[in-house]
Amino acid sequence: MFCREHVAQLREHQSEIKASGANLAAIGMGDFHYARAFREETGISFPLLIDIERTAYRAVELKSANLLHLLRRDNAVARKRANAAGHRQHKLGENPFQLGASFVFGPGNVDRFTHISETFGDNASVSDVLSALPR
């Protein structure tokens, strides 16, 4: 549900991101069938890239959670927040403990913003992402 929450936030600000001249893309695991279903269910129109082998995840050493993370207070807070926004947990992918990240890059190989998730529901705030875009 946290992915859907984050994707919904990005979708809401997609026109703002585009107006700044930036591209927007998401990277996920799972197969094409899974990705297409996610795209249709979430209504996203930006590119959804598929990383079944987790090549990109490994390249930037994104973190993994474990069962103990489910007991963390920040997880409960994030779950309550996502639930209140109407997001529900759907079928999990093959690696449910893989954590995500948000970046703003470029132009060129320039890192403008980095947020690497520490636990479930630890997504970058969209306002921080937008602030990293050039004006």
Next chain:
Amino acid sequence: MTAASFSAKLSEIVLPDADERPVRLGSLWESQPAVIVFLRHYG
């Protein structure tokens, strides 16, 4: 020695999009900024 940036580590990786078209990640931020989000899963 300076560690490679995240963007440099990702730039040459090619992934397919949901329509099975290959995309070199660096092409997304070569000439303009890009917001790149890694999802946990599709759940």
